[in-house]
Amino acid sequence: MKLIPALIAATLAGLGNTALAQDKVLNLYSARHYQTDEALYANFTKSSGIKINRIEGKEDELLERIKNEGSNSPADIFLTVDAARLAKAHELGLFAPLKSTTLEKRIPAHLRTDDWASFSTRARVIVYNKSKVQAADVQTYADLADPKLKGKFCSRSGSHPYNLSLMASVISHEGEAKAEQWARGLVANFARSPKGGDTDQIKAVAAGECAVAISNSYYVARLMRSTKPEDIKIVEQIGVVWPNQATTGTHINVSGGGILKNAPNKDAAIKFLEYLASDDAQRYFADGNNEWPVVASVKVDNPALSKLGKFSADKLPVNNLAMYQAKAQIIFDRAGFK
Ligand code: FE
Secondary structure: OOHHHHHHHHHHHHHHHHHHHHHOEEEEEEOOOOOOHHHHHHHHHHHHOOEEEEEEOOHHHHHHHHHHHHHHOOOOEEEEEOHHHHHHHHHOOOEOOOOOHHHHHHOOHHHEOOOOEEEEEEEEEEEEEOOOOOHHHOOOOHHHHOHHHOOOEEOOOOOOHHHHHHHHHHHHHHOHHHHHHHHHHHHHOEOOOOOOOHHHHHHHHHHOOOOEEEEEHHHHHHHHHOOOHHHHHHHHHEEEEOOOOOOOOEOEEEEEEEEEOOOOOHHHHHHHHHHHOOHHHHHHHHHOOOOEEOOOOOOOOOHHHHHHOOOOEOOOOHHHHHHOHHHHHHHHHHHOOO
16 A cells, blocks of 8 residues: 555656656757767756757857847857857857856866856867978977978968967967968968868878878877778878977867857756766767867777877967957968968
């Protein structure tokens, strides 16, 4: 007889959870589209009962959409890659202040701002053709502007956030005058006009069209993990350098996110960001795109990243990358880095 009330209680509790699960939602505007992110979201729903409605799109389109939706926006979270784009969301006044002791404890201070946080890092590395340049000649970002690399350097556009953030770090460390000198040196060394993405630069290096290029680390790791014969050939031709190991450390960028000012589900939003900083989520989040977790104690098991090895990363606050975005574009324009 004692079993019956217990059974009823259990059933009611079950119903309660179901009703709650239907009520609790999170509207996630995401510019990440990686296969492994599916598991990341499913695990959050399983542990929190909060259903995720995902709106995916290109970074700039999502920002535009949130801006246009204004105070009626259903968006709770904006997730994207590159400090430049997160800075843009900040500048547009789209984010709410971010307060969480969990995030403060787990994520290093230089990878957070007042309204957004980073959840993974990627490095901007130097890729060179082993039969055309010596690794010793391309140890720093400054080396890329050395006249002895005339006609040998390839890059994507100077307007791309990855290059703008790198330039922002140079401005931050060296000042504007030196940064402009550097940009002019890079332009003088172009093997061709900037075009394509980072992978196109790696391919051009392997093909010998250029001797040296810069690329985000995950594009290199992706090629290293590929089983396609053409990719294996590319990887055989190239060497990878962690720039600035003796000085500032290699420039890193981030993928990250923040809670939107008009978020209708702020509690769910903070829970989600805290979840992204958990051990399991950190592994999924970073490894899905061959990146590194921001939580120092989390280890990833990624053959390409292991092979690339350890390096010392620039500790410049991500806020500085944000701060100098506009300046970076002005300097690249002035130097003719299109
Ligand atoms: Fe990318």
